[in-house]
Amino acid sequence: MVIETKxxxxxxxxxxxxxxxxxxxxxxxFVMGEDIGTYGGIFGATEGLxxxxxxxxxxxxxxxxxxxIGAAVGAAISGMRPIAELMFVDFFGVCMDQxxxxxxxxxxxxxxxxxxxxxxxxxxxxxxxxxxxxSQTLYGxxxxxxxxxxxxxxxxxxxxxxxxxxxxxDNPVVYMFHKGIMGLGWMTPNPRATGxxxxxxxxxxxxxxxxxxxxxxxTIVTISLMxxxxxxxxxxxxxxxxxxxxxxxxSLVPLDREAIVASVQKTHRLLVVDxxxxxxxxxxxxxxxxxxxxxxxxxxxxxxxxxxxxxxxxSRPLEQFCLPSSDKIAAAARQLMGR
Amino acid sequence: MPDNKTLRDMHYQxxxxxxxxETIQKVYFEGKTPxxxxxxxxxxxxxxxxxxxxxxxxxxxxxxxxxxxxxxxxRPHHIALAHGMDMKRLAxxxxxxxxxxxxxxxxxxxxxxxxxNFGCSxxxxxxxxxxxxxxxxFRKQGxxxxxxxxxxxxxxxxxxxxxxxxxxxxxxxxxxxxxEDNAWAISVPKDKATAIANNSDRAAAYGIPGVLVPxxxxxxxxxxxxxxVSRARRGGGPSLIEVKTDRLFGHFEGDAQAxxxxxxxxxxQERDAIRxxxxxxxxxxxxxxxxxxxxxxxARTEVDDAIDFARSSPYPEPSAALQxxxx
Numbered sequence: 001m002v003i004e005t006k007x008x009x010x011x012x013x014x015x016x017x018x019x020x021x022x023x024x025x026x027x028x029x030f031v032m033g034e035d036i037g038t039y040g041g042i043f044g045a046t047e048g049l050x051x052x053x054x055x056x057x058x059x060x061x062x063x064x065x066x067x068x069i070g071a072a073v074g075a076a077i078s079g080m081r082p083i084a085e086l087m088f089v090d091f092f093g094v095c096m097d098q099x100x101x102x103x104x105x106x107x108x109x110x111x112x113x114x115x116x117x118x119x120x121x122x123x124x125x126x127x128x129x130x131x132x133x134x135s136q137t138l139y140g141x142x143x144x145x146x147x148x149x150x151x152x153x154x155x156x157x158x159x160x161x162x163x164x165x166x167x168x169x170d171n172p173v174v175y176m177f178h179k180g181i182m183g184l185g186w187m188t189p190n191p192r193a194t195g196x197x198x199x200x201x202x203x204x205x206x207x208x209x210x211x212x213x214x215x216x217x218x219t220i221v222t223i224s225l226m227x228x229x230x231x232x233x234x235x236x237x238x239x240x241x242x243x244x245x246x247x248x249x250x251s252l253v254p255l256d257r258e259a260i261v262a263s264v265q266k267t268h269r270l271l272v273v274d275x276x277x278x279x280x281x282x283x284x285x286x287x288x289x290x291x292x293x294x295x296x297x298x299x300x301x302x303x304x305x306x307x308x309x310x311x312x313x314x315s316r317p318l319e320q321f322c323l324p325s326s327d328k329i330a331a332a333a334r335q336l337m338g339r
Numbered sequence: 340m341p342d343n344k345t346l347r348d349m350h351y352q353x354x355x356x357x358x359x360x361e362t363i364q365k366v367y368f369e370g371k372t373p374x375x376x377x378x379x380x381x382x383x384x385x386x387x388x389x390x391x392x393x394x395x396x397x398x399x400x401x402x403x404x405x406x407x408x409x410x411x412x413x414r415p416h417h418i419a420l421a422h423g424m425d426m427k428r429l430a431x432x433x434x435x436x437x438x439x440x441x442x443x444x445x446x447x448x449x450x451x452x453x454x455x456n457f458g459c460s461x462x463x464x465x466x467x468x469x470x471x472x473x474x475x476x477f478r479k480q481g482x483x484x485x486x487x488x489x490x491x492x493x494x495x496x497x498x499x500x501x502x503x504x505x506x507x508x509x510x511x512x513x514x515x516x517x518x519e520d521n522a523w524a525i526s527v528p529k530d531k532a533t534a535i536a537n538n539s540d541r542a543a544a545y546g547i548p549g550v551l552v553p554x555x556x557x558x559x560x561x562x563x564x565x566x567x568v569s570r571a572r573r574g575g576g577p578s579l580i581e582v583k584t585d586r587l588f589g590h591f592e593g594d595a596q597a598x599x600x601x602x603x604x605x606x607x608q609e610r611d612a613i614r615x616x617x618x619x620x621x622x623x624x625x626x627x628x629x630x631x632x633x634x635x636x637x638a639r640t641e642v643d644d645a646i647d648f649a650r651s652s653p654y655p656e657p658s659a660a661l662q663x664x665x666x
Contacts, residue, residue: 035525131445315446
């Protein structure tokens with residue numbers, strides 16, 4: 001008898017494994033950032049890399065984001081494939097010029113002659129009381145600016161495949177991992193943050209959404225940790241006879257508009273769940289995509305459940321009031337179904 | 340040399356701040372054991388405590404008035420308390436309560452207090468430019484108030500450090516820049532991150548005085564700050580002070596500190612600046628042993644009262660999250 005056991009990893013280990021395998025394959029890949037060496041990354045995305053590859057390829061940096069992210073841009077132009085970690089996405093304010101005026105624009109400005117294969121990794125998301133400067137998601141802000149691919153995984157399996165694709169991509173990629181999907185021992189336990197990850201390297205195409213749960217009654221379009229919340233809600237809804245389809249976008253740039261339209265053509269109802277701010281962001285873009293591509297298929301106006309347009313409050317009851325949750329998702333779905 | 344009253348006041352400040360930080364540490368782990376969950380317990384989120392760094396705050400703040408502006412970092416409690424922030428409202432903010440300084444909206448890294456003109460930021464070095472602005476406003480208003488910006492040695496490699504020093508120097512503003520060098524930027528040691536040994540030397544690049552205080556001594560800090568503060572107050576422009584201080588706890592609570600040796604951690608406890616200062620005051624007869632014990636007892640009561648106030652205060656209404664985005 002052969003017993004097949006699945007290899008389980010946390011998302012943080014899946015990411016560091018993907019990086020390690022690419023570093024073994026390609027000597028041009030190296031990693032820079034604050035506390036990514038000895039510490040292994042504050043969120044574990046580079047754990048074990050220093051011991052394996054040494055300080056020449058796993059470089060702890062000063063607190064100088066403009067300098068080291070700019071250095072990643074320069075090194076990429078000169079033939080390397082750097083990965084630079086911005087510890088919290090909220091810190092983008094101190095280095096955004098290098099990101100959006102340089103990393104994102106040089107390929108275009110050069111008329112396609114200069115490639116900038118940088119991966120910027122960064123932690124996103126709140127829900128654990130870290131206040132207004134350490135809890136934002138901000139993927140909508142980055143996605144608004146042309147020239148960068150924006151990858152936002154939700155599972156260990158996707159995280160590894162998308163990381164390998166990001167490193168091999170000839171374009172700048174901003175790879176945004178939610179702290180709540182990493183499977184960290186010091187965060188609130190999340191069973192969905194551990195999952196099957198094959199040992200061998202594999203890629204997942206950037207720009208392809210993934211149906212995480214099939215359903216006929218409504219489509220929940222979401223991303224990152226909210227995929228987990230939507231799956232929890234879908235399980236509750238199924239007990240009431242509502243079958244929700246959960247579409248995980250996995251990347252915002254490119255946005256898989258075809259997958260969004262195809263799902264809504266099937267279910268005729270759309271709920272967008274977004275941990276990013278309400279206005280001018282992902283939820284508006286997804287709804288517009290459906291209005292443009294599947295308007296005649298809609299049985300009800302689209303609904304969005306998002307973070308209100310306020311800075312993230314610290315106090316627990318205030319933060320929980322603002323955050324989408326599985327209960328709020330289920331309630332919004334029932335409302336959309338007229339229940 | 341500070342007079343006897345000042346020495347005794349500084350001793351009490353050091354003691355109450357140390358007890359506050361130790362007590363917040365205990366409170367922080369309520370509801371987080373046996374399994375640590377950063378989101379759980381009485382106080383969620385990251386918690387950066389300043390035990391060991393009290394002398395820097397106390398030595399500088401002894402020269403300040405409440406109308407002087409102070410900007411601090413993600414590790415702000417010692418500076419806030421030394422500058423006169425109400426301990427109860429600070430504790431309540433840390434607990435996320437309605438009675439907190441920001442009604443629970445800010446949290447421990449985002450404390451704002453008009454009564455003491457205090458602000459802080461969770462983004463490294465980003466309190467420095469606002470200090471320049473406070474000093475600019477005071478000059479435009481014809482006041483002799485000054486601004487003091489506290490930051491860590493890790494911040495001295497950020498653009499905002501260099502831009503702020505240059506701007507304050509070129510406009511000759513009354514800013515005292517105080518670098519708390521605790522040798523560690525989370526896990527990255529200063530010598531792996533900073534090209535020179537002493538950030539105070541960087542003052543030369545901006546044509547302003549730079550002073551190094553080589554140990555964590557409240558009196559030495561007091562002396563260095565006194566000169567810088569009076570220079571700023573009389574319109575003599577900015578100064579940079581660097582103090583070699585100690586971070587007795589982790590970067591944040593729950594930090595296993597695998598990057599530090601047990602010997603280093605033991606040495607830090609051994610050379611605890613508050614106990615050393617207290618011994619010296621007793622030896623010099625500035626303080627009796629009984630006075631010292633009385634200070635610890637009095638501080639215990641003050642801290643316990645503040646924690647009780649925070650604990651018994653109500654949470655804000657959840658929907659209050661939507662208020663205060665705009666004036």
